[in-house]
Amino acid sequence: xxxxxxxxxxxxxxxxxxxxxxxxxxxxxxxxxxxxxxxxxxxxxxxxxxxxxxxxxxxxxxxxxxxxxxxxxxxxxxxxxxxxxxxxxxxxxxxxxxxxxxxxxxxxxxxxxxxxxxxxxxxxxxxxxxxxxxxxxxxxxxxxxxxxxxxxxxxxxxxxxxxxxxxxxxxxxxxxxxxxxxxxxxxxxxxxxxxxxxxxxxxxxxxxxxxxxxxxxxxxxxxxxxxxxxxxxxxxxxxxxxxxxxxxxxxxxxxxxxxxxxxxxxxxxxxxxxxxxxxxxxxxxxxxxxxxx
Numbered sequence: 001x002x003x004x005x006x007x008x009x010x011x012x013x014x015x016x017x018x019x020x021x022x023x024x025x026x027x028x029x030x031x032x033x034x035x036x037x038x039x040x041x042x043x044x045x046x047x048x049x050x051x052x053x054x055x056x057x058x059x060x061x062x063x064x065x066x067x068x069x070x071x072x073x074x075x076x077x078x079x080x081x082x083x084x085x086x087x088x089x090x091x092x093x094x095x096x097x098x099x100x101x102x103x104x105x106x107x108x109x110x111x112x113x114x115x116x117x118x119x120x121x122x123x124x125x126x127x128x129x130x131x132x133x134x135x136x137x138x139x140x141x142x143x144x145x146x147x148x149x150x151x152x153x154x155x156x157x158x159x160x161x162x163x164x165x166x167x168x169x170x171x172x173x174x175x176x177x178x179x180x181x182x183x184x185x186x187x188x189x190x191x192x193x194x195x196x197x198x199x200x201x202x203x204x205x206x207x208x209x210x211x212x213x214x215x216x217x218x219x220x221x222x223x224x225x226x227x228x229x230x231x232x233x234x235x236x237x238x239x240x241x242x243x244x245x246x247x248x249x250x251x252x253x254x255x256x257x258x259x260x261x262x263x264x265x266x267x268x269x270x271x272x273x274x275x276x277x278x279x280x281x282x283x284x285x286x287x288x289x290x291x292x293x
Contacts, residue, residue, distance in 0.1 A: 005057075013049050021045040023057045028097030028132070032058045062097040066119075066129060067136040073179075073229075073293060074111025074141035079104050087139075095131045103127040105139045110293065114140040147182065148172060149239060149289025150250075151220075157186040158251035158286065160243050165271070166262035167240035167288060169199065176292035178209055178230045181239060182222040184250035184287035191215050191244040194223060195271050196290060199236035203280070204261055207273035208232060216247055222291050232292070238275075239288040242267055250287030258285045 002011035003021070013019060022044050025031040031042055037055035039045035047053055068078045068087040077088045081102045084093030095101055104126050107113045113124055119137040121127035129135055149170045160166065181194040194211045197204035209225040241249075244267040261278040265271070 015050060016048065018046055018048045021047065021055060021057070023059075025059055028062050029059045030062055032060050034058075063094050064097065064131045064134045065092055065094050066101055066131060067092045067134075068103065069118075069136060069138045070141060071138050072111075072114060072140040072142045074107060074114075074143035076105055076107040076111055076113055076139065076141040078139050079106075097132060099131050101129050101131060103129065103137060103139070105141075107141050110144050110146075111141045112144060114142045116140075143177070143293030145179070146176065146292050147289050148292060149182070150285060150287050151182065151289050152287075153184050154250045154252040154285070154287055156250075156252050157248050158284070160241065160247045160249055162190075162243050162245045162247075162267060163264055164262045165195075165240050165242045165265035165275075166260065167204075167238055168258060168260050168285060170237050170239050170288070170290060172232060172234055172237060172290075172292070175231065175233045178225060178232045178290055178292050179228075180222040180224050180291035181209075181211055182220065182289045182291055183241065184220055185216040185218055186248035186250060188216050188218045189245070190247045191267070192247060193242050193267075193271070194288075195240045195242075196225075196232075197238040197240060197273075197275055199238060200274070202259070203278045204238040204240060204275035206275075207271055208237065210271055213268065229293075237290075239286075239290060240275075241286075241288065242271075244268070252285050253283060255283055255285035257282050260284050260286075 023031045033042050034045045035056045037047040037053045068091045105113045115124050116127045117138045119129040119135045193213050196208045198206045209230045211223040242265045261280050
């Protein structure tokens with residue numbers, strides 16, 4: 001005994017004495033090796049004293065990678081203090097042991113920040129992470145849903161006959177991502193399927209997206225498209241529906257020159273693309289809409 005460095009780093013010993021030194025790193029540090037006294041490596045160091053000798057033990061602070069992941073249907077950025085993470089572009093940074101990193105999330109237009117997970121963080125405020133190991137924190141952003149079409153229930157209701165693929169135009173003012181197609185059913189019961197078509201020359205054109213076959217429940221229904229999401233540019237589209245048996249849905253006969261297009265369609269058969277020859281009439285409008293982000 002004699003040296004306990006930290007506190008006592010020198011000791012007088014007799015000529016020829018073999019002194020064995022052992023290094024122990026503190027929490028958050030690593031022992032990287034010896035120099036001097038003929039010692040190297042990271043094991044013990046044995047020095048045989050024949051003259052005054054200095055041995056250096058080198059310790060390094062541990063460092064860890066902080067990774068930010070983004071999840072959800074929306075978009076946004078995460079920045080850090082101390083600087084290093086600006087995610088978007090740079091979502092990882094290495095920090096020393098014990099560093100407290102504060103993460104701040106900012107939702108992009110059309111999105112909301114839903115909260116944190118990982119690193120002991122939750123909620124929608126800032127996230128403070130104390131680095132003691134490699135850590136991943138996830139920021140979830142949700143897109144704001146926008147509804148385009150006739151979402152307010154009309155005073156009348158229409159009995160939509162079976163065996164027809166029928167619907168009307170919807171104008172999309174800017175590029176969005178399509179996620180759902182909606183309708184208002186007056187009564188529950190029959191199976192149905194909804195679809196969105198492009199407009200070609202004032203009539204339905206190519207199939208853009210469709211829902212799975214479902215069963216009507218009374219009231220508002222917003223049905224996911226089978227693809228999950230489909231980007232759609234600005235333009236005119238057609239929302240179309242087909243029913244297994246007669247169905248009662250919200251509509252109005254006071255729609256002026258609004259055009260309704262239809263064609264025969266066997267329920268359960270593959271939806272046509274292109275739509276094919278369409279018949280039209282005017283004056284009606286249905287409680288159909290699309291849900292986009």
